[in-house]
Amino acid sequence: MAIQRILAEETVSVTEMRKHPTDFFTDHPIAILNKNQTAGYMVGKELFETMVDLIRQLQPQESFTATFQPSVTHLKAVTKGSAEFLVKANKEELGDFVE
Secondary structure (H helix, E strand, O other): OOOOOOOOOEEEEHHHHHHOHHHHOOOOOEEEEEOOEEEEEEOOHHHHHHHHHHHHHHOOOOOOOOOOOOOHHHHHHHHHHHHHHHHHOOHHHHOOOOO
16 A cells, blocks of 8 residues: 655645635645545635745746637637638748647
8 A cells, every 4th residue: 555645734624624614725825635535725815825926936037828728619619710721821831740
């Protein structure tokens, strides 16, 4: 049996968490266990915001936060258009493109 890493001092089962979920939004992480395996972690608002701020400070200045969240319909349309372009494109339009 493999040893599992739990990055919290407190644990709670999914079943118990479902009974009173807001009880587990705390100033420290709580590991949520499903069948004795870590399923995830819960933290309170302040701790989460602090974690996000720290991550942002550690990111290179060139990085950015993506805000592009297309719908499935939009992605299908883009994919179809791209496929049609590749089929019809001549060598000049393709440039250095290789598959």
